[in-house]
Amino acid sequence: MVELRRTVRFTIAPDGSSEGGLNGYGGKPPVRSLGLTGEIEVICRGEPDENTGYLIDIKRIDDAVRATFVPALGRLYRDHPETEPATALPGLLTDLPKALPGIYGGAVWRLSPAQTVSMETKMNTPDPSRVLLRSTFDLAAAHRLHMPTLSDEQNRELFGKCNNPAGHGHNYRVEVRVGLDAHAPPGAWADAIERAVERTIITPFDHKHLNEDTPEFSSENGVNPTVENIARVFYERLAPAIGAVSPAMALAGVRVWETDRTSATYPA
Numbered sequence: 001m002v003e004l005r006r007t008v009r010f011t012i013a014p015d016g017s018s019e020g021g022l023n024g025y026g027g028k029p030p031v032r033s034l035g036l037t038g039e040i041e042v043i044c045r046g047e048p049d050e051n052t053g054y055l056i057d058i059k060r061i062d063d064a065v066r067a068t069f070v071p072a073l074g075r076l077y078r079d080h081p082e083t084e085p086a087t088a089l090p091g092l093l094t095d096l097p098k099a100l101p102g103i104y105g106g107a108v109w110r111l112s113p114a115q116t117v118s119m120e121t122k123m124n125t126p127d128p129s130r131v132l133l134r135s136t137f138d139l140a141a142a143h144r145l146h147m148p149t150l151s152d153e154q155n156r157e158l159f160g161k162c163n164n165p166a167g168h169g170h171n172y173r174v175e176v177r178v179g180l181d182a183h184a185p186p187g188a189w190a191d192a193i194e195r196a197v198e199r200t201i202i203t204p205f206d207h208k209h210l211n212e213d214t215p216e217f218s219s220e221n222g223v224n225p226t227v228e229n230i231a232r233v234f235y236e237r238l239a240p241a242i243g244a245v246s247p248a249m250a251l252a253g254v255r256v257w258e259t260d261r262t263s264a265t266y267p268a
Helices: 058-067 069-079 085-092 152-163 189-205 227-245
Strands: 002-012 036-046 104-112 115-122 130-143 168-181 249-257 263-266
Touching: 002 058, 002 069, 036 058, 036 069, 058 069, 069 085, 085 104, 085 115, 085 130, 085 189, 130 189, 168 189, 168 227, 189 227, 227 249, 227 263
Parallel strands: none
Antiparallel strands: 002 036, 036 104, 104 115, 115 130, 130 168, 168 249, 249 263
8 A cells, every 4th residue: 555645736816716727836826816825735545556556646636626625615715714724624625535535545734834734534434533733833942962870971972062061052843733623613723722832832941951941851850852852841741731721632742853854753
């Protein structure tokens, strides 16, 4: 079995209509009026055809999105633009699985470069119970990798430049993944997530020296501020705050990048 993903870009005018157009990389379809632009990534899973090697012709995915998701979103945008995207997604995806029978695996709606909402399937059966919200944040912090149980020489050998006594800094990127009951009432879910992240992660850790300014990574607690441990600590701080917002919400995971090449996710 293979998984094929296809991103379809769209523009919707204020009257709810969509002009369609090519699905190119360079800003196509072009934006011709003030309105809504976006992307939806469709997930397909199955066995490719023995002869063609295709799981599906990607033009069929484009056509399915433009025949189902885009018109439904256009009507919603025209009539109820105040609708919360996470609670709207299950209804917007009602007809897309029917247009891609047997291979539909879910969809990821990219609202902005920093926020997505998605629904995936289990064993090729649509799971209508859960929407996954992903929101991305950034913060700057310094840290030093050091284990007091090792000698200075052993620490330098193990951690190299990261053992610099004065520490060193990163611009961390943090992706928060929150599961939401698809039947939850409309609400400012994205705002609630942002406030919880600001309170439990950004304010305590942004522009701090993790070893010296935060109790979680102090020498007394002995937790080395590796990206692995940072992801776990952020999850453990944020999970209760997300759960306190509503029983319809639960933290699914936290991913932390310390560089564009290295990240850790907790739980895996």
